Amino acid sequence: MTEIYIDMRTYRRVAFGGCAFSAIGVVGSFTSGSHAAALFFSALVLGSLYLAAASGAYTISGESLSYSSKLGKWQISWGDISSAEYSAMGPLLLIGNTKRFALAPPAWWPRSCRDEAVRYVAQQMSARSIAKKISPTADYKWMKNTRI
Incomplete structure (x- = not known):
């Protein structure tokens, strides 16, 4: 089973x-x-300190996607996802019945795992027939009902 770890250290540095x-x-x-x-x-x-605390790491596996930071942990299983939205800026929103999970733009991911992670997410979405559409508001949406 594949598990990809994406540390958002670039966010922390900024x-x-x-x-x-x-x-x-x-x-x-x-x-x-x-x-x-x-x-x-x-x-x-204060805003910069909040951003530093909020920057964490994604873990993407065959069962679920999760994000953990100093502010908490969020998770959604692939089975809960029914559609996806993305924008020209790059974030991907994975949407379930009452859930929403936000993946940061791949441009901010470390180069060492970026290509593999993008391929893996696309592969999982294709295997599960998750419909995706472009949305101008995808940049402004947050995670919803996925905190664990």
């Missing part, structure tokens, strides 16, 4: 870079007396 940049903005703004700008940069620091 988040920590944003945190460092924003922290410099907080210090610079505060020392220059611009407290409103310091408050803005503080919000960016």
Whole structure:
């Protein structure tokens, strides 16, 4: 049985870079007396820390797909999926009866497993006759009813 592990370390790197940049903005703004700008940069620091905590890892197997991060774990079985939506930006939404599981764009996946993982997901969708359609709103949807 195949199991593919996709660590979203690129998200973490971008988040920590944003945190460092924003922290410099907080210090610079505060020392220059611009407290409103310091408050803005503080919000960016908090947002970056949230993104770092939310970046985790996908595990794709023959039975299910899962995502785990510091904020929790989400999972959906292939049998629960009835359709899929994707957009030009790259995310793939796997949709079940009352469930929704979001796969990040493959462009953000590590190169070492990207091609194999894309092929495997396409293979699983084809084997299960999961219909896919393009959707302009696929970029803005979150996981739903898949937290475990």
